[in-house]
Amino acid sequence: MNFCKRTDLILVLITAVVTTSILGFALSNQVVAQINGTQQQNQMDYTGFHSNIEQIIAHLEKAEYNKFFNNNTLTLGHALHPIEEVLTLVTIPLSTADSNLNDTYFKDLYQLSALASPGNSTVDEFDNKSKSSIELSNEVVATVIPATVLSTTEHNVSVIKDLLTISGSEYKEGVAGGNIILELEYQDGSAFMDRAYTLFNNTQNISNDTQSVTKLLSDFSNLTDSVQSLKEPAVIDQIIQKMNIGLSPNDNSTTSDVSSSQTSQDYIDTIRGLLNEVITAYESNDKIKAKELTTIAYLDNFEYIEASIGKELSDRGEALLREKLREQIDGNASIDEIKQNIADINKVLDDSAGFLDSNPK
Known part of the structure; x- marks a missing residue:
């Protein structure tokens, strides 16, 4: 994904369009989740939702x-990414749980992106605002996901695996031949x-096997070193x-296994199906x-x-797909x-x- 620098005027216009679209349409009481290319289900995808918020926190x-x-380009890039690519995916479940918090969250992230523009904030001002946005992100997670789910090892493991799999995809875009080719994507991955x-560190009783936990900690260290070594x-x-296998030794259906079994043609077919659904919606x-x-068609x-x-x-x-179609939807383009x-x-x-x-490869 290529990052295009935005001006303050564009930020204001985007804010107005998104706010209008959110306020202009009634939200369904039934949460329909479709994250990471899965089929629509009449139930909440807590893993996908939590993973998306964790990605927002990572960007912040x-x-x-x-x-x-003092890297203004990457500061703005990371501040805009949640708005451009993730926020849409959490709107429906958050609005269903707490519409006021949804509005607050939208406004908060747009305010942060405005502060990210060169000359609009000091380091301390931006730091304070981003920390506040992270706290609000954690509140969003606690509001949407029941405590009985959020406190389980199974849920947290599924989110960890999802984050790891997505991080690998971002890293693949950012690094080639031992060099960083897209800095923003490389930073996304890390x-x-x-x-x-x-x-992982905040999850209690992630395994009763001390040796397994020690091995996973070693794997995390190896992953970090390998990323830093490009x-x-x-x-x-x-x-x-x-x-991912170590996190769920008795589960053969890890997120990475699903992703690795997908062919490019599978992704193309999925995109076509999603585009048909876009027209219907x-x-x-x-x-x-x-x-x-x-x-979803683009990101996943x-x-x-x-x-x-x-x-x-x-x-x-x-x-x-990522730019024009989204802009058309925001701008009330004709169906034709x-x-x-x-x-x-x-x-x-x-x-x-x-x-x-x-x-063929």
């Missing part, structure tokens, strides 16, 4: 880090790993898969759901094929405009499938 921590070192480690993504993936005037599905599917299809197709798909853009996205998917057939 990295924004703090970069602000301290930040998600840090959140997984924090959650080891090849394949090496990082192997470590993560090993850790938009025609039903459910713009929140349409935007959520768009985010297209990102997984970007490295395989080459820069030209990756850039085309990102511009149409939405359908035309989706047709253009499907053309990119056709070209991607052809490229993959001609360049």
Whole structure:
């Protein structure tokens, strides 16, 4: 994913559009979750929700880090990523649980992103605001996820595994040949790993086997060292898969196993299905759901094929799916405009499938 620098004016416009879209549509009382490419279910995906909030916290921590070192571009990048890519996925369950907190959370993250723009805050001001936003993020988790779920080892392990798997995907985008090629994605990967480690340390009784816990701690250390040494993504993936198995030794259906069994064509097929659902949701005037599905199509599917299809197709798909389609939904585009853009996205998917057939790995 390529980061484009935003101006304060754009931030204000985005805030207005999103706020209008949220207030303009009634939210369903039934929470429908579809995270990480899974099928829609009439139940809450607590793992996906918690993982998404942990990713937001990771971005905020990295924004703090970069602000301290006076890197305005990366500070703004990490402050904007939760808004651009994750916030849509948590809106429906949070609004269902507490609509006032949902509004507060949206406004808070937009305020932080405004402070991230060069010259809009001192290091101390930004640090205080980001810490406040992290506290609010933790409140969001506690509000949506029942304490009876949040306190279980099973739940926390599932979130740790999800964070590790996503971190590997981000790292793969950011590093190649022992060099950082996309700094923002590299930092995303390491930040998600840090959140997984924090959650691991905060989880009581993660295993009754002291030797297993010691081994997992050693694996976390190895993962951190390997990331800092810019080891090849394949090496990082192997470590993560090993850790996911170690976290659930009796469970053969780890998140990483599911992800690794998915082919590029599987992701392409999933994207096509999600785009059809976007049209259905938009025609039903459910713009929140349409935007959520768009985010899932990009974040949980297209990102997984970007490295395989080459820069030209990756850039085309990102511009149409991640940027244009979301902007059209926010801007109340006509259904014909939405359908035309989706047709253009499907053309990119056709070209991607052809490229993959001609360049098998």
